[in-house]
Amino acid sequence: MQNTRRYARELTIADIFVFLRAIYFKLTTIFPKEMLNIILFGPPGSGKGTQAYRLKETYNLLHISTGDLLREEKAKGSPLGLEAKKYMDNGLLVPDEVVIGMIRVKLEENVGKVAGIIFDGFPRTVAQAEALDKLLEEKETHIEKVLALEVGEDELVRRLLERGKTSGRADDTNEDKIRTRLGEYHSKTALVAGHYAKSDKVRNVLGEGSIEDITKRLAAELDGDTGEEE
Numbered sequence: 001m002q003n004t005r006r007y008a009r010e011l012t013i014a015d016i017f018v019f020l021r022a023i024y025f026k027l028t029t030i031f032p033k034e035m036l037n038i039i040l041f042g043p044p045g046s047g048k049g050t051q052a053y054r055l056k057e058t059y060n061l062l063h064i065s066t067g068d069l070l071r072e073e074k075a076k077g078s079p080l081g082l083e084a085k086k087y088m089d090n091g092l093l094v095p096d097e098v099v100i101g102m103i104r105v106k107l108e109e110n111v112g113k114v115a116g117i118i119f120d121g122f123p124r125t126v127a128q129a130e131a132l133d134k135l136l137e138e139k140e141t142h143i144e145k146v147l148a149l150e151v152g153e154d155e156l157v158r159r160l161l162e163r164g165k166t167s168g169r170a171d172d173t174n175e176d177k178i179r180t181r182l183g184e185y186h187s188k189t190a191l192v193a194g195h196y197a198k199s200d201k202v203r204n205v206l207g208e209g210s211i212e213d214i215t216k217r218l219a220a221e222l223d224g225d226t227g228e229e230e
């Protein structure tokens, strides 16, 4: 008799535990934690790659660099890589369809599995930005902020030529190609900031100074701790 009563009481406690756990899982599916998706924006040589790596570590984000993805394809010699090479080696933007297709695959693989994404070198045209917004919307998420690194033109050219000495990147060794890339940035990519300014997502950050200081400025924007009055 006593045994049966104890068994009954234990069952009740176990039931409550199972019930509460079920509610917890249900709530986390109905209200999943929001992803933190950010775009690190700026001209070639502004330090996007370096800073993306540091922010990814701090905020536990997935880093997606279209430049890195395209270089991987190029190195593999895939049809996409061979197509992209024609543009990249001349400092021109790779066609939108190619880059958007690559991003679509990456989002398909990762949304829902990562805390957020830091986009580096993408979107680079308004068409890419519109495609990205749509793809994220389909996944019920969005871009939170666009952090735009500001660096003077002479400093950009100096940094890229310096990088060219060791990077092995054909597009970094020739000043004409660097100027072409900066031209592409001014005529096509700069407009992307205007696209996101409409929804007040752009934050300009000084991209000159020490790597450490620039990371602090970017993090302050992400944490909403820029010392400005709200």
Ligand code: ADP
Binding pocket: 043, 044, 045, 066, 067, 068, 070, 087, 088, 089, 091, 092, 093, 094, 095, 099, 120, 121, 122, 123, 124, 128, 171, 181
């Ligand atoms: P950087 O910002 O220093 O130019 P990236 O690695 O971001 O270096 O890009 C290298 C090259 O790859 C670009 O000049 C361009 O040809 C190509 N590329 C990278 N991302 C894109 C993109 N989103 N759209 C079109 N072309 C791209």
